[in-house]
Amino acid sequence: MLDFHQENELVLQVVAGSSDALERLVNKYRPLIFNIINRYHLHLYDPDDWMQEARLECLLTCRKFDPTAGSRFGSFYKLRFQNHIHSKLRKQFAKKRQTDFHCTPLEKLTSKDQELRQKGLVFLSRNPAVVLADFRAFCAGLSPVESQALLYIMGQKTPSEIWKSHRINLMSLKNAQQRVRQKLKRFLQAETG
Numbered sequence: 001m002l003d004f005h006q007e008n009e010l011v012l013q014v015v016a017g018s019s020d021a022l023e024r025l026v027n028k029y030r031p032l033i034f035n036i037i038n039r040y041h042l043h044l045y046d047p048d049d050w051m052q053e054a055r056l057e058c059l060l061t062c063r064k065f066d067p068t069a070g071s072r073f074g075s076f077y078k079l080r081f082q083n084h085i086h087s088k089l090r091k092q093f094a095k096k097r098q099t100d101f102h103c104t105p106l107e108k109l110t111s112k113d114q115e116l117r118q119k120g121l122v123f124l125s126r127n128p129a130v131v132l133a134d135f136r137a138f139c140a141g142l143s144p145v146e147s148q149a150l151l152y153i154m155g156q157k158t159p160s161e162i163w164k165s166h167r168i169n170l171m172s173l174k175n176a177q178q179r180v181r182q183k184l185k186r187f188l189q190a191e192t193g
Helices: 004-015 019-028 030-037 047-064 073-092 095-102 111-118 135-140 144-153 159-166 170-192
Strands: 121-123 132-134
Touching: 004 019, 004 047, 004 073, 019 030, 019 047, 030 047, 030 073, 047 073, 135 170, 144 159, 144 170, 159 170
Parallel strands: none
Antiparallel strands: 121 132
């Protein structure tokens, strides 16, 4: 167990750039970190994401901490980490991000969802009010450039592959991405009423 002076020394080492000191501090406060993260749920966060947030906030706390002020690092870190998680939760529950919260990433679809995808139907959400959309209908309304932009957005093609096969430059691809996003937003609004 680290005493007050050893902990302050670790904080100074972290500020100086020591990643070993940062890991020692994170390990010391691991029970505190798990106590905090067990109280909250952030959509699509796994344990590695949580620990990354904890490390980052520990680093930022070390940079802000003043050992001469008389307060203890642990209480300051706890306060900052909780506030950081609250900010993440506020962002997650913002009205404009509610569709993100209810959607499932393509890579997390189940085998039944995969069968539906092969038929051109996709789950838009786990919300029972929004069940299926005909993805083929959306794709049929895209121009050839927008179709390539959609493949790029979905990670199926790189800009260099698109340039080689269709001679679409990066600027045109970026503009087409914006149009695809706008069309998809309108399409989903029409599908969901």
